[in-house]
Amino acid sequence: MTEINQNEAARLERRRERFERKMSHTTIKYLRELEDLGRGNTPEAMKPFFDVLKSVYFDMEPVRAEGRPCIGTYCAMVPLELIYAAGAVPVKLCSGNYTSFLIGDDIVPRDACPLVKAVAGFQEMKNLPIYNDCRMMVVPITCDCKKKISQILSRDADVFVMQIPVNREDDEAIDSCVIEYNKLLDKLEQITGANVSCADISHAIALVGNAQYEMSRFLEFKTGTRSLIRGSHVMAMMNAASYMPIDIWTEKLHLLNDELRERQKNGLYITKENQPRIMLTGSPVIFPNIKLPLLIEQMGGSLAADETCMGERFLYDPVIPTEKTFDGLLKAIANRYVRACTCPVFSENRQRVDRILHMIKEHKIQGVIYHVLRGCLVYDYEYAVIEKELKEADIPVIRVENDYNEEDIEHLRIRVEAFIELIKETEYE
Ligand code: SF4
Numbered sequence: 001m002t003e004i005n006q007n008e009a010a011r012l013e014r015r016r017e018r019f020e021r022k023m024s025h026t027t028i029k030y031l032r033e034l035e036d037l038g039r040g041n042t043p044e045a046m047k048p049f050f051d052v053l054k055s056v057y058f059d060m061e062p063v064r065a066e067g068r069p070c071i072g073t074y075c076a077m078v079p080l081e082l083i084y085a086a087g088a089v090p091v092k093l094c095s096g097n098y099t100s101f102l103i104g105d106d107i108v109p110r111d112a113c114p115l116v117k118a119v120a121g122f123q124e125m126k127n128l129p130i131y132n133d134c135r136m137m138v139v140p141i142t143c144d145c146k147k148k149i150s151q152i153l154s155r156d157a158d159v160f161v162m163q164i165p166v167n168r169e170d171d172e173a174i175d176s177c178v179i180e181y182n183k184l185l186d187k188l189e190q191i192t193g194a195n196v197s198c199a200d201i202s203h204a205i206a207l208v209g210n211a212q213y214e215m216s217r218f219l220e221f222k223t224g225t226r227s228l229i230r231g232s233h234v235m236a237m238m239n240a241a242s243y244m245p246i247d248i249w250t251e252k253l254h255l256l257n258d259e260l261r262e263r264q265k266n267g268l269y270i271t272k273e274n275q276p277r278i279m280l281t282g283s284p285v286i287f288p289n290i291k292l293p294l295l296i297e298q299m300g301g302s303l304a305a306d307e308t309c310m311g312e313r314f315l316y317d318p319v320i321p322t323e324k325t326f327d328g329l330l331k332a333i334a335n336r337y338v339r340a341c342t343c344p345v346f347s348e349n350r351q352r353v354d355r356i357l358h359m360i361k362e363h364k365i366q367g368v369i370y371h372v373l374r375g376c377l378v379y380d381y382e383y384a385v386i387e388k389e390l391k392e393a394d395i396p397v398i399r400v401e402n403d404y405n406e407e408d409i410e411h412l413r414i415r416v417e418a419f420i421e422l423i424k425e426t427e428y429e
Pocket residue numbers: 074075076077094142143283284309310343344345
């Protein structure tokens with residue numbers, strides 16, 4: 001090795017060490033804030049979810065896939081069922097990491113959203129096993145940021161670019177999804193050597209269905225006026241699903257549900273009757289960028305529900321097959337992942353408004369915080385529609401913009417605190 005090469009290698013090594021130190025620091029800081037929020041009253045069964053976040057971002061461990069290949073995914077619209085049916089394990093790689101965001105900031109355009117900047121940062125550093133271990137990455141083209149990040153990722157990884165129909169109302173939209181799913185299955189079969197059958201897909205639908213069943217049990221606990229679990233902890237639990245095989249995650253959620261049932265019987269609520277019940281909706285909230293849910297609860301609000309793809313939305317609707325043929329199963333999957341999806345990337349999105357209004361009723365929400373990641377135009381476009389609908393329903397709403405750093409935290413704190421005070425004044429005084 002020449003002297004110049006040696007110097008360069010030493011420089012890169014120092015950069016990598018700095019990166020890992022900073023990433024570990026942020027991980028521990030936010031895990032500690034989650035712990036402090038529980039004030040010793042966090043359900044025991046939450047521990048495995050916090051442990052997974054720590055193992056991925058602090059201990060830098062791989063996903064425990066038990067010998068199965070990992071497939072990276074970059075959106076809640078990638079059907080988990082197809083990946084499990086082919087004998088692989090999906091790992092959701094959308095990122096909320098502040099340290100990799102800083103690296104990605106120099107790689108992608110300034111106005112790109114922080115999520116793709118953070119993804120580009122990990123791609124550059126190549127030091128996180130959850131990224132390095134993926135045999136293929138699936139990137140649905142849902143917005144310009146995703147389109148361009150797929151190009152960047154494909155420099156180092158095998159990337160499957162998945163087309164998503166913009167208008168999903170007609171049958172052609174579902175047919176086009178079935179074509180994409182068949183292409184994806186071909187790629188997955190090449191990786192795993194499987195020959196995916198109807199039975200494999202049905203089995204995978206049932207596997208994910210178990211998680212959705214536990215999720216529906218869990219959501220039942222969240223419909224009262226007092227909470228048994230912190231909303232920030234719920235977001236951590238949903239984030240942990242990105243890095244756990246779904247059967248393991250379901251098992252852990254089953255235990256949490258049992259513990260919550262006991263707590264409910266014993267009246268062990270963690271919020272008071274007069275704590276403002278807030279719903280969070282908008283751009284994805286990805287660990288460790290959980291400052292907004294934390295602020296809501298640190299400022300005295302109760303984060304009673306979230307309508308985000310890294311939160312409750314991820315496992316909301318089950319796949320309902322009506323035909324047991326191969327095409328019939330794929331159509332049922334497309335209906336769940338595309339037609340029922342409330343992400344604002346589609347040209348028409350009345351169902352998002354309806355879902356939000358339904359959740360407000362179900363969770364007795366008193367105010368909505370609309371989260372926009374800087375540069376996330378699709379969510380920003382929909383704010384006006386949601387604001388108008390909520391005004392008509394007499395529900396206060398604020399738009400809060402957020403980036404992947406801690407510089408905006410005081411500004412966010414002031415806005416969140418003022419919003420909570422407003423609800424208290426209107427509802428309780
Ligand atoms: S916000 Fe929409 S497009 Fe982005 S990851 Fe979530 S579901 Fe996918």
